[in-house]
Amino acid sequence: MNLRQLGYFVAVAEELSFSRAATRVHISQPPLSRQVARLEGELGVRLLHRTTHAVTLTEAGQAFLAEARQMLSLATRAGHAARRAARGETGHLRVGFIGSALYSSLPQLLRQYRQRYPEVELSLTQLTIAKQADALRNREIDLGIIRQYLSDDTLAMRRLVKEPFVVALPLGHPLTKRKKIMLQSLAEEDFVVFSREDAPVVHQQMLQMCERAGYRPRVVQEARPMATVVGLVAAGLGVAIVPESMQRINIEHVVYRALGGTRAYNEYVIAWHRENRSPALAGFMALV
Secondary structure: OOHHHHHHHHHHHHHOOHHHHHHHHOOOHHHHHHHHHHHHHHHOOOOEEEOOOOEEEOHHHHHHHHHHHHHHHHHHHHHHHHHHHHOOOOEEEEEEEOHHHHHOOHHHHHHHHHHHOOOEEEEEEEOOHHHHHHHHHOOOOOEEEEOOOOOOOOEEEEEEEEEEEEEEEEOOOHHHHOOEEEHHHHOOOEEEEEOOOOOHHHHHHHHHHHHHOOOOOEEEEEEOOHHHHHHHHHOOOOEEEEEHHHHHOOOOOEEEEEEEOOOOEEEEEEEEEOOOOOHHHHHHHHHO
16 A cells, blocks of 8 residues: 555545546546556555446445545645755754854844744854864754864865954043944053953954064953953953954943954854754754
8 A cells, every 4th residue: 555546545535426536636547547546455455436437435445535535735835844944944953152252143043944934943052262273073952152263174164254353441441432442551550351261362463462562461350251350341440352242232431432452353153063054054054
């Protein structure tokens, strides 16, 4: 018994005519009759009463018709579900991200993805860059949002965002009178910096920017996460060099100014395992 036989039987049962059923399923009448007879032989019951002038259902045929319709419907639904999954319209997408990405373009990207693929189950986990790299290698997440390119042949990467750095200053600081602050102007300032452990790339970039400007920054406090750095600036502990997107943190008593004297920038990178063939991942990358 196969789906084609079920379809032929349902056509005959609904049309109560082999000729009309043959026209409906686009085959000639003799092979249609043979397929229905073969189905009856496999079942071991008569499904149809046939006379010269009429075709009617037996009691067995009436019972079988309801189940046959359901099986055909399920088969159609299964095929539809498979095609939707292959197009990335359903399934599961596991995303790792660093906390500061929430202040960049990640929320907008996730919102657009949910709008385009509302039936994909989206799992989000905040992880450090190192833990994301391990999770990607072990196929525990499908993609990661990190802040650096990794030297790992098993992973593919693509830039998501490139943004400049700005200076975060306490409200009332004399430098807030300027629209743009040169890096050299911060040589005598106390610095609040991102934790080396939590944000090693930005931490190292900040040190290198200052050293190229001719001084080593006087670090009075390291903090994690990045929002805490801005909070400590608001408290007057010092100034901070932060990615431009951090201006979206709504903390009072902090003023941001453009940073001059450097060409350094912050970037967010999407990483995924090269062998990951998930259609949901492909849909996300197409949106990116």
